[in-house]
Amino acid sequence: MGGDLEGRVFLNPAVFDGFRLRSVESVLVHNDGSIDLGPPAAFNSNLGLKTKKIDAQGLTLVPSFHDTHIHLLSYAANILSYDIRSETVLSKERLAAVIKRAAYIQRDSNMVRLQGLEHNFQEGMSFVDRTLLDEVLPDRPLVIQTTSGHAHILNSVAMDLAGIGEATDEPPGVTFERTLADGKLSGVMYESGDYLEGKLPSLEASSMKEGIILALTSIHSRGVNYLTDATHLNDISRYELISSVIDGFPLHIHLIFMPAVTALRDFVEAGRTYRSTEGKIIMGHSKIMMTNSSGVLHPDRKEFQEMVRESHCQGFPVAIHAVDMGSIDMILDVLQDDYLVGDRIEHASELRDDQIVKMGHLGLSVCTQPSFIYERGDAYLSNQSEVNINSLYRIKSLMEAGVSVSASSDSPVTYPDPMKTIYSAMTRKTKSGNILNPKEGISALDSLKMLTTDSVTISGLPTREFQEPKIFKKEFLVLDINLASGGTNNILKNKVVRIKDFQ
Ligand SMILES: [Zn+2]
Structure with missing residues (x-):
């Protein structure tokens, strides 16, 4: 029946399939990098000589990652x-x-x-x-x-x-x-x-394109196949620059482009509505930037309300940059009266309990950056009061309140490195080994979900299409650690290898 299956069989790996993280007896890997899970018996009847068997004890197979900001x-x-x-x-x-x-x-x-x-x-x-x-x-x-x-x-x-x-x-x-x-x-x-x-000379277009290719190559090499560009300056010219490079980029990479709220009309007039797809670019949320300099919020409440209304009217959920509690208070207040499924907050770095509860009730999502704990945690610990420290990166509390949380690098603020994200989210350790707000640490499973399944949900992508390996032929990755064991020792040093390149 069916003849020989081509591909490789990984024996005894840990596998994360988007929902569960567990050790399995074997995984059949097709030549295109997609996988079938199952006990060896399921494959035995038609496994032929062309199938190579690999001892995968101590390895974890995971779908490729999505960096959502x-x-x-x-x-x-x-x-x-x-x-x-x-x-x-x-x-x-x-x-x-x-x-x-x-x-x-x-x-x-x-x-x-x-x-x-x-x-x-x-x-x-x-x-x-x-x-x-x-x-x-x-x-x-x-x-x-x-x-x-x-x-x-x-x-x-x-x-x-x-x-x-x-x-x-x-x-x-x-x-x-x-x-x-x-x-x-x-x-x-x-x-x-x-x-x-707008005031200083920009890089010449040709070198900019060269830079984008280098950036995409570096991001792809870390196991990321999906990225979201969350820049609040995103206008048509930026869209065109990115699409001119990414569409010809030879590696499998897709980009969700968040239009700036100020440029939304131009996109809609060009037919680029929410979730519309053109080449390798998918239109994402309407991006709003909120800053708080010494208690003065910008935009102010009225202007912000108008931005939210405009985005929602055009069918775009909003993604609002907000770091501090003052900004979050105003956002929650406004969204309470004007909410669209998919509305999300970027960063939400410091949060009070009551804000987390409100976010859960409203159905807001959060895109967070666990690697900031590693990169900046030591500075937080030395500069801030205990109360402030306890309000930082409350990932576990958000999840418990039913808020969908995705992970990102905010690159170039930190380098796009999903392994650092996983390590930081699990251990809450800073660069020098101090621990920041440890009660907010999460499991390996939840860390992986933040980079995959939950990223898909938060981005408003059709879940089935992006998660079912057989349908989307998602590329899988091999991590040289057993994440199902709960250990965190070698996560940072782990090199991500694409399953199709794994020898
Ligand atoms: Zn950012």
Whole structure:
């Protein structure tokens, strides 16, 4: 009957099939990378010589991952700009040397770009300002972006180029830092990413495309096949740039593109409605950015209400960037009267109990970033009160309240690394091994669901199509650890291998 099956049989692996994580006797892997689960007897009748048997004890097979919140163009730009993230001790002299090196490497570029300055540089690193930058590089525009992306430091040439002077008004939501000594602009600007983007020269289109290819290749190599671009600046031109690259990209990767709420009409007029698909891009939620600088929310309540109304009228659920409790209070208040299935909050990094309960009742979802615990946890632990620490990344409480939670890297804020996400969500360990708010730790199963099944739900994708291996021929991955054992020891070091490449 049926002749020989081609493919390979993995014996005794752990398998996560989207819903359960368990050890099984055997898994048949087809040549296209899709799998059939079952006891050996199910295959024995028609397993022939072409089928290779692999001892898979200690391995876990999982479907490929979905990173539900990244910024592809920033990640691409970061790959092309000079990354100083690995500099652990950054003195004045060291930074000067690094800037000079970056300026040399980028000698043909229209601006010198560095990124990856530690996000809490205000504490103890306040020497990084326009004065220092001018001393090192007085004649070319220079911009340094912090790891979090929330602050930029410009030298004087860059400020002139952007047309920012002492008399320039701060646009809403943006803060220009001033020096204590004379009240003059220090060159440090907060929440100024999109403001500066329109004012400073952008990377040449050809190098940008090169950067996108490098970014997609790096993301794919970590076992991610689906990504969501959650950039609040996403307009038609960004869509076209991304689609021009991703449609010709040879590896299997799909992107959910969240249009900026401010550009929603343009997308709808172009026929790009919610969940419509074109090439490898699927239209996602309407993205709204909410910032809270010293208690002042931007957009304000009225404007926010209007953004939600507009999105819902056009058939788009909203995805709202909100980090702090003040923002969440207002969001919950507004969504209570205007809710659409699929509405979700990006980050929700700090939450009170009552907010979690309300989110569960409303049916909101949350897209969180467990790897922030690893990357930034030490800074949180040293800077914040116990009350604040206990409010951070409340993943378990959210799940218990019935909130769907998906995981993401917020790349380029952290590198897209699903293994780090799993490790952080399970252990709550920081880079130096301290533990942050451990009662919010979750199981391996729930961590895997955040990166797969729950990501599908949260993104509003048709569940069956994206989860049934046989229908979608989802690519499976091999992890060199047994996640069903509950151990967390080698998760961080684990290299993800695609099942079709597994020898
Ligand atoms: Zn983000």
